[in-house]
Amino acid sequence: MPLANLLKGNSKLFAAALLVALAGSVAGPNAALAAAPQHHDQVPGFFRLQVGDLEVTALSDGVTVFDPHWLTGKKATMDGVEKAFHEDPHLLDGAENGFLVNTGRQLILVDAGAGAWWGGPGLGRLAGSLRSAGYTPEEVDLVLVTHLHSDHIGGLTTQDGQRVFPNADIYVAKAESDFWLSPEIAAKAPKDAKPFFQSAQAIAAPYIKAGKWRTFSGSEPVVDGVELVPLPGHTPGHTGYGFSSKGQKIFFWGDIIHAQRVQLQHPEVTVVFDIDPTAAAATRNQLLPKLAREDVVIAGPHMSFPGLGRLRKEGRGYSWAPVTFTDQWIEQ
Ligand SMILES: [Zn+2]
Numbered sequence: 001m002p003l004a005n006l007l008k009g010n011s012k013l014f015a016a017a018l019l020v021a022l023a024g025s026v027a028g029p030n031a032a033l034a035a036a037p038q039h040h041d042q043v044p045g046f047f048r049l050q051v052g053d054l055e056v057t058a059l060s061d062g063v064t065v066f067d068p069h070w071l072t073g074k075k076a077t078m079d080g081v082e083k084a085f086h087e088d089p090h091l092l093d094g095a096e097n098g099f100l101v102n103t104g105r106q107l108i109l110v111d112a113g114a115g116a117w118w119g120g121p122g123l124g125r126l127a128g129s130l131r132s133a134g135y136t137p138e139e140v141d142l143v144l145v146t147h148l149h150s151d152h153i154g155g156l157t158t159q160d161g162q163r164v165f166p167n168a169d170i171y172v173a174k175a176e177s178d179f180w181l182s183p184e185i186a187a188k189a190p191k192d193a194k195p196f197f198q199s200a201q202a203i204a205a206p207y208i209k210a211g212k213w214r215t216f217s218g219s220e221p222v223v224d225g226v227e228l229v230p231l232p233g234h235t236p237g238h239t240g241y242g243f244s245s246k247g248q249k250i251f252f253w254g255d256i257i258h259a260q261r262v263q264l265q266h267p268e269v270t271v272v273f274d275i276d277p278t279a280a281a282a283t284r285n286q287l288l289p290k291l292a293r294e295d296v297v298i299a300g301p302h303m304s305f306p307g308l309g310r311l312r313k314e315g316r317g318y319s320w321a322p323v324t325f326t327d328q329w330i331e332q
Pocket residue numbers: 147149234255273
């Protein structure tokens with residue numbers, strides 16, 4: 001097409017562009033940009049993953065910042081962590097996640113977030129995330145809890161003692177339940193630890209009263225196809241849950257990692273909340289190489305949302321390969 005025809009054909013466009021340019025020069029160079037309002041709402045706090053026949057939905061309870069003083073390790077390592085934190089104040093940013101597994105027969109929640117029991121304005125969002133994902137708390141059949149710290153079970157009970165999941169049976173290791181729910185152990189606990197006992201007892205109370213608090217003491221099957229994996233150290237009955245379907249696996253590892261950007265490179269670093277730090281580090285040192293070797297999806301309550309990824313060996317430590325976000329239902 002000759003240039004003259006092309007220009008003629010597009011003359012209306014040129015005129016429109018000229019008007020826009022003129023309008024811009026009157027109102028200021030960025031008038032068009034400034035006119036678009038900002039949007040501060042976000043995508044809902046859930047993300048789904050297919051694991052064999054299982055539908056796994058990560059549910060955000062909110063975000064947290066881990067305090068550097070909560071980490072303990074050798075002086076040289078901790079000096080390095082302090083320096084890194086000084087240079088990068090976001091080094092210890094973290095998350096609170098719970099996970100919902102729809103097996104096709106049962107709806108199982110693994111950990112319930114902090115609810116109103118841990119503090120922090122950004123927490124307590126799990127039930128809302130669950131509703132956004134298309135479920136109701138009444139539909140949940142079972143809750144498997146990794147341990148009884150309030151940032152994992154706070155979402156089970158409101159502050160006025162009502163069950164959030166009225167139809168669910170709560171499953172926890174007997175060693176865990178016996179420890180945190182014991183008035184005798186609570187009475188002897190150091191002052192700093194007492195709130196953990198008080199919150200565990202208050203959160204458990206309405207489920208115990210309703211006959212919905214269940215414990216397991218070995219590897220007896222609680223749910224078909226779910227492996228109970230004792231992960232002692234962080235707490236006495238800290239337990240991981242392994243689900244498999246059609247040769248695919250997902251492992252819910254509880255508090256194996258609190259500060260992913262420190263502890264994956266330094267698995268020997270423990271946290272002040274570990275009841276037995278030596279055992280916690282030993283458990284981590286046994287588990288991480290195994291998970292890095294296997295092709296298993298890991299679900300971590302404190303890993304950056306959605307807290308789903310795989311572990312890879314990197315140098316003397318490990319790196320986290322997060323699942324890639326997509327708005328489609330695909331196997332990852
Ligand atoms: Zn914990």
